[in-house]
Amino acid sequence: MQYQEALDYLYSRLPVFHRIGAKALKPGLTNTLRLCEALGNPQHQFNSIHVAGTNGKGSTSHMLAAVYQSAGYRVGLYTSPHLKSFTERIRLNGQPIAEEEVAAFVTANQALIETIEPSFFELTVAMAFDYFARQQLDVAIIEVGLGGRLDSTNVITPLASVITNIGYDHTDVLGDTLPQIAREKAGIIKPGVPVIVGETQAETIPVFTDIANLLNAPLTIADQQYLVEQDGVSEGLRQLRVRNDTAPTRSLSLDLTGGYQLRNVATVLATIAVLQPIWPVSIEAIENGLRSVVSLTGLKGRFQMLRQEPRVIVDTAHNKPGLEALFATLQTMSFASLRMVIGLVADKDRTSVLLTLPTSATYYFCQADSPRSLPAETLQAEAQVLGRFGAYYKDVNSALQAALQEASPNDLVVVTGSNYHIAELIDL
Structure with missing residues (x-):
């Protein structure tokens, strides 16, 4: 073979x-x-x-x-x-x-x-x-x-x-x-x-x-x-x-x-x-x-900076304690607006994860090409019930592109939530 x-x-x-x-x-x-x-x-x-x-x-x-x-x-x-x-x-x-x-x-x-x-x-x-x-x-x-x-x-x-x-x-x-x-x-x-x-x-x-x-x-x-x-x-x-x-x-x-x-x-x-x-x-x-x-x-995906102006950070945090640790670091940074590109797997305790996310961010929901991935439309609907708002996209690259188009140079864009959709990033 x-x-x-x-x-x-x-x-x-x-x-x-x-x-x-x-x-x-x-x-x-x-x-x-x-x-x-x-x-x-x-x-x-x-x-x-x-x-x-x-x-x-x-x-x-x-x-x-x-x-x-x-x-x-x-x-x-x-x-x-x-x-x-x-x-x-x-x-x-x-x-x-x-x-x-x-x-x-x-x-x-x-x-x-x-x-x-x-x-x-x-x-x-x-x-x-x-x-x-x-x-x-x-x-x-x-x-x-x-x-x-x-x-x-x-x-x-x-x-x-x-x-x-x-x-x-x-x-x-x-x-x-x-x-x-x-x-x-x-x-x-x-x-x-x-x-x-x-x-x-x-x-x-x-x-x-x-x-x-x-x-x-x-x-x-x-x-x-x-x-x-x-x-x-x-x-x-x-x-x-x-x-x-x-x-x-x-x-x-x-x-x-x-x-x-x-x-x-x-x-x-x-x-x-x-x-x-x-x-x-x-x-x-x-x-x-x-x-x-x-x-x-060769480690990738741990608070990894992909670009500047706007800053884009990729982090493979995918559960409640991991996301809490990520947001503790984000709180030490200065930026105009926070834009979150996020996808989740379907078999997680999604409510506890979603409640960890800040309500002040703008969200770009996406999904991975995996049977475990939660459909982006479902994720958007569940997040909206909990006061986290944004549009949904077919994959992580289109979600990130939308975030970059809407972001100002002083904004912060964070891609997180699942190893599987992060793996599909073209520029990682």
Whole structure:
């Protein structure tokens, strides 16, 4: 098979979450373990850091990869979903897996795929682990897809387990209380393996503490170790002041300018500190990595500036806590009017998301070319009932074009709400 043939085969043959939602999930780790066993158990052939959480796990994974790359390590990075190309999911020192590698894996394992009938995500995880096992990595950063306990990535035994935060998302799968969701995320904690939790949350810390104690896993709470404060944005970099009890105040620069990244930086620094005896990292590597995350790892869609006058910012926030963090950053900015280009998937708790949106903005509702996407006309109608007004458009590019035509040079245009319609932006 050629690359496009291989992708077409996977999309047509396997259930895909970003197309059909939770119906694509195959509960349990059985399929992943069967795939890995047939491939020679690659998940045991490289060292890893496992990253879970409701929000911030993608940014945290990319930051960790950037720092370790800057320190001279050979770094694998597995994340999902992709925005533009499937190959974005599997990276080596920032470079996406070659299309020829994807085609060769699918061709060689077609009979295995048809015997096991895994989900798209299960197969992708197995592909990533097989690739990393052959690359003589120093470390692979593995981002959880959904939850943790039953996520396909949870067949590894990492050298550290990282949980960024807990919020309400995928409640139909993970539970409808924060402790329930925390318990699912805490499923990545392994016996004796250090665990780093990003944020102190009253409802969830007892869950992590109990499970860590039960498994004799040393627990670090990042925001109790590191205080990260912002010092404005200069030359496209978020300026940070970092304090902890064991070192003088340090200045850092971060090329991910969303204010919500401060809590992720604390998580990254705590993780690096815990793993310092295994993978030593200098202050210079931390500084260089954090100021160059985008160029080193290819991260897109995190408070990404597309243009000026009017400013256009793209952010993949897609749930209530993520959008709240986005709007907290927007409140620190000056602009004439706010114009929001937004699309949502149909299986979200849309009311809570819509109530998070500011009533003062002008809205441009759109939809993605995906069965999961909520029709733009439906989104407009539901938003209007809640006092959020605007027109609807057939896709994100026509919605953005309308916003730009109506915007003054001092306005701010924000594209957000769903990875899937952001992925369809022509200029991303």
